[in-house]
Amino acid sequence: RIDLNPNYTFDRFIKGPSNEHAYAAAFGSAQKPNDYHNPLYIYGGVGLGKTHLMMAIGNHVKEAYPWLKVKYCPSEIFQSDLIEAMKDKNLAYFRTRYRSVDVFLLDDVQFISKNADFTQEEIFHTFNYFYQNKKQIVISADRPPQALPQLHDRLQSRFQQGLIVDVKSPNFETRIAILKTKAQEANIEVSHDVIKYLATRFTSQVRPMEAALSILQFTSQQEKRPIDLQMAKMSLKALPQENGIHQITIEDILRVVSRTLHVDEKLIMGSNRTEQVALARHVCMYLAKSLIKGATLSYIAGAFGKRDHTTVLHADQKVRELLDTDAALQMQIDEMVEELKF
Numbered sequence: 001r002i003d004l005n006p007n008y009t010f011d012r013f014i015k016g017p018s019n020e021h022a023y024a025a026a027f028g029s030a031q032k033p034n035d036y037h038n039p040l041y042i043y044g045g046v047g048l049g050k051t052h053l054m055m056a057i058g059n060h061v062k063e064a065y066p067w068l069k070v071k072y073c074p075s076e077i078f079q080s081d082l083i084e085a086m087k088d089k090n091l092a093y094f095r096t097r098y099r100s101v102d103v104f105l106l107d108d109v110q111f112i113s114k115n116a117d118f119t120q121e122e123i124f125h126t127f128n129y130f131y132q133n134k135k136q137i138v139i140s141a142d143r144p145p146q147a148l149p150q151l152h153d154r155l156q157s158r159f160q161q162g163l164i165v166d167v168k169s170p171n172f173e174t175r176i177a178i179l180k181t182k183a184q185e186a187n188i189e190v191s192h193d194v195i196k197y198l199a200t201r202f203t204s205q206v207r208p209m210e211a212a213l214s215i216l217q218f219t220s221q222q223e224k225r226p227i228d229l230q231m232a233k234m235s236l237k238a239l240p241q242e243n244g245i246h247q248i249t250i251e252d253i254l255r256v257v258s259r260t261l262h263v264d265e266k267l268i269m270g271s272n273r274t275e276q277v278a279l280a281r282h283v284c285m286y287l288a289k290s291l292i293k294g295a296t297l298s299y300i301a302g303a304f305g306k307r308d309h310t311t312v313l314h315a316d317q318k319v320r321e322l323l324d325t326d327a328a329l330q331m332q333i334d335e336m337v338e339e340l341k342f
């Protein structure tokens with residue numbers, strides 16, 4: 001029902017340090033479908049190219065191996081198809097349809113809800129079917145499997161069996177490259193200083209860059225001349241100012257806390273309770289709570305593999321108490337906040 005977007009190909013995907021691992025893994029599984037890491041699990045924030053990479057796998061497979069069947073499916077569609085099939089008592093047909101493919105691309109599994117036991121069950125069996133028949137499964141989500149508390153344990157562990165790669169926000173050079181390519185593809189004439197302006201203004205996601213470019217294209221057509229910096233600034237004035245509030249991620253926090261407090265990231269993510277590790281974990285949650293816009297307590301708890309959102313409240317409270325008495329920690333945290341914000 002949902003087609004692959006033919007524009008989402010590997011050669012239209014711009015590589016950089018933030019995504020080259022994910023690119024290589026996706027390309028690997030497209031070249032050797034059914035003979036690669038299974039499953040391939042790609043995770044990362046909104047608009048960083050997960051769907052693009054998944055569809056690139058699909059497009060590549062269809063071209064290189066025309067006899068293989070590819071199915072791309074957002075998780076919500078899987079879920080609604082399943083509900084429909086159950087209503088119509090057509091589960092057998094549902095299974096035939098879903099299992100008759102060779103490469104299965106399941107997008108955005110974070111949308112599978114906690115209470116949808118039946119969906120989770122069906123995904124589990126579908127997964128096993130593909131896995132046992134050595135058919136390629138590619139899964140995407142906004143977080144690693146262990147940070148999706150709504151997923152049943154056995155699905156989490158299945159998703160962890162293969163190769164896990166992430167896509168992060170692109171750095172400045174990559175943003176420049178993305179903007180240049182997108183401008184070229186859309187036939188928009190923009191000077192390098194406009195590209196540079198856009199790359200400093202849009203720092204975390206690709207979609208707003210695309211949106212800005214199409215506004216510029218429109219302006220340029222209206223004014224019947226190429227865009228210069230002045231025009232660019234004018235016509236993008238109304239867009240939300242993204243610069244300076246780049247989205248801080250759990251990964252950023254983990255990295256900075258690990259380095260500053262000298263605790264291995266794996267230990268922080270684990271369940272070790274020695275004092276230094278527990279402190280680092282609490283500091284991570286404290287920072288996540290105050291720095292990640294819109295993050296709910298259960299999101300943060302989930303990101304650290306905890307099921308109970310009060311864990312985050314407890315950690316936050318603990319760190320605040322410590323801050324009252326521990327000047328050294330106070331300084332370290334100030335430094336970390338500075339580093340994360342810029």
Ligand code: ADP
Pocket residue numbers: 008012013014015019044045046047048049050051052053178206207210
């Ligand atoms: P996600 O699925 O991670 O939310 P998408 O794959 O839908 O993100 O990407 C959002 C938009 O940004 C798409 O138009 C996609 O083509 C583009 N995009 C994201 N990353 C890249 C990249 N590295 N190179 C080229 N285009 C990209």
Ligand code: MG
Pocket residue numbers: 050051052107108
């Ligand atoms: Mg997507």
